[in-house]
Amino acid sequence: MRGFDFRSPAKKGKIAVFLSGRGSNFEALREAVDEGRINAAIALVFSNKADAPGLLKAREAGLETLFLDPKAHANREEYDQAIARELDKRGVDLICLAGYMKVLTPGLCEAFKHRILNIHPALLPAFPGLHVQQKAIDWGVRVSGCTVHFVAAEVDMGPIVLQAVVPVLQDDTEETLAARILVEEHRIYPEAVRLFFDGRLGIEGRRVFILEPGD
Numbered sequence: 001m002r003g004f005d006f007r008s009p010a011k012k013g014k015i016a017v018f019l020s021g022r023g024s025n026f027e028a029l030r031e032a033v034d035e036g037r038i039n040a041a042i043a044l045v046f047s048n049k050a051d052a053p054g055l056l057k058a059r060e061a062g063l064e065t066l067f068l069d070p071k072a073h074a075n076r077e078e079y080d081q082a083i084a085r086e087l088d089k090r091g092v093d094l095i096c097l098a099g100y101m102k103v104l105t106p107g108l109c110e111a112f113k114h115r116i117l118n119i120h121p122a123l124l125p126a127f128p129g130l131h132v133q134q135k136a137i138d139w140g141v142r143v144s145g146c147t148v149h150f151v152a153a154e155v156d157m158g159p160i161v162l163q164a165v166v167p168v169l170q171d172d173t174e175e176t177l178a179a180r181i182l183v184e185e186h187r188i189y190p191e192a193v194r195l196f197f198d199g200r201l202g203i204e205g206r207r208v209f210i211l212e213p214g215d
């Protein structure tokens with residue numbers, strides 16, 4: 001089994017970060033890239049929201065940003081095809097969904113098969129979808145956490161790369177639990193992207209294997 005091979009220093013990987021909101025996971029990725037922990041550059045920060053605070057942060061950091069208006073496209077397929085053309089122009093290797101709140105079409109998932117990662121604020125396959133911190137509290141689970149996974153056409157169900165666990169406390173609100181989980185998101189997302197660009201993620205079916213360096 002082999003991971004994606006980006007280990008040659010001559011070939012630095014290219015990341016496109018997709019976001020719709022505040023962009024704290026984008027910032028965690030950017031920091032890891034800036035510190036040389038990830039063998040890749042952020043080639044594009046993309047959003048479906050013109051006023052996403054994360055886009056502004058990216059611009060301030062001197063990164064290329066792009067907003068495409070979903071309403072200017074006839075349907076989701078055409079929208080995602082327009083996105084794919086922009087990614088191809090820039091030779092993007094990996095899409096990192098970082099709070100991107102629009103479901104990708106099967107066409108885009110297939111075009112970037114095993115080259116799209118997402119961060120989700122729950123321990124998948126428990127609690128897919130939205131408002132998952134509140135759902136965890138309402139279910140009375142004792143632990144929750146976050147999941148980095150490859151994106152497949154079925155929402156929140158692609159192969160799992162890394163997870164981190166946090167306790168759910170009896171007096172937690174959605175906000176306090178989300179904040180505890182977010183700390184772990186910022187830790188494991190850059191780590192997963194690092195493994196990807198070091199060629200250390202192998203996929204068999206729905207299982208992801210973390211390969212030893214040099215495997």
Ligand code: GAR
Pocket residue numbers: 019021022023024025026054098099100119120121129130182185
């Ligand atoms: C994060 O908690 C992320 O896990 C979640 O949105 C937040 C984005 O925050 N993503 C999802 O719920 C995807 N289903 P950020 O903009 O500060 O990174």
